[in-house]
Amino acid sequence: MTRLRTPTHGWFITIEGPEGAGKTTQAVALARHLERSGLDVHLTREPGGTWLGERIREVILARTDADATTDPLTDALLFSAARRQLVSEVIRPALAVGQTILCVRFADSTLAYQGYGAGIPLAQLRDLERAATDGLRPDLTILLDLPIEDGLARKAPEEVTRFEAEFDLAFHRRVRAGFLDLAESEPDRFVVVDASEPAEQVAAAAAAALDRLIG
Numbered sequence: 001m002t003r004l005r006t007p008t009h010g011w012f013i014t015i016e017g018p019e020g021a022g023k024t025t026q027a028v029a030l031a032r033h034l035e036r037s038g039l040d041v042h043l044t045r046e047p048g049g050t051w052l053g054e055r056i057r058e059v060i061l062a063r064t065d066a067d068a069t070t071d072p073l074t075d076a077l078l079f080s081a082a083r084r085q086l087v088s089e090v091i092r093p094a095l096a097v098g099q100t101i102l103c104v105r106f107a108d109s110t111l112a113y114q115g116y117g118a119g120i121p122l123a124q125l126r127d128l129e130r131a132a133t134d135g136l137r138p139d140l141t142i143l144l145d146l147p148i149e150d151g152l153a154r155k156a157p158e159e160v161t162r163f164e165a166e167f168d169l170a171f172h173r174r175v176r177a178g179f180l181d182l183a184e185s186e187p188d189r190f191v192v193v194d195a196s197e198p199a200e201q202v203a204a205a206a207a208a209a210l211d212r213l214i215g
């Protein structure tokens with residue numbers, strides 16, 4: 001899996017997975033691991049990572065009235081808008097000066113949630129992805145996988161977003177299966193890590209995947 005990189009182009013690594021997989025905790029551990037390898041790491045997240053992206057995050061994840069529903073394509077457009085801003089303002093400039101970007105969630109989340117979960121055709125979402133990213137794709141995606149019930153049970157009440165509150169277990173099961181399907185279709189980019197293991201074990205497996213990438 002080792003790929004050549006010129007010193008002026010950094011690695012682009014994403015961390016994906018269903019709810020409660022421990023993505024943020026693992027991202028912090030992985031950032032430290034990469035820094036120990038001598039890389040200059042910028043840790044960011046989606047939706048968010050820019051002033052505008054964090055505002056979009058507040059709006060899109062806020063719990064709404066029980067009878068207020070959001071059209072799934074509206075969600076996809078908002079996530080894509082936040083993504084476009086993050087790519088143009090943060091990710092591309094950082095990669096261009098050799099920084100490594102570690103991003104919690106990216107375009108695979110839109111395919112999994114708005115595509116496999118909410119039923120928008122994947123081809124339509126891939127068009128949106130291209131508009132948001134101009135074709136930039138991660139070098140490596142770590143998929144933290146675990147059973148939906150386990151992940152949702154890990155969430156504290158104050159962490160529950162509109163997505164956990166509004167969508168049922170069947171939706172989240174489709175999301176998980178969607179991520180696994182995406183991983184299977186791109187085995188060179190994805191590494192699937194069992195996130196139901198203790199955090200240290202998950203961190204070690206994810207770090208080993210990164211080491212194989214950066215050589």
Ligand code: TMP
Nearest residue numbers: 046047079105106109110113114163164
């Ligand atoms: P998180 O930061 O706790 O993972 O919350 C982000 C939520 O937004 C999570 O429920 C997944 C959802 N999401 C989508 O539905 N589509 C997307 O493209 C992204 C980035 C996130």
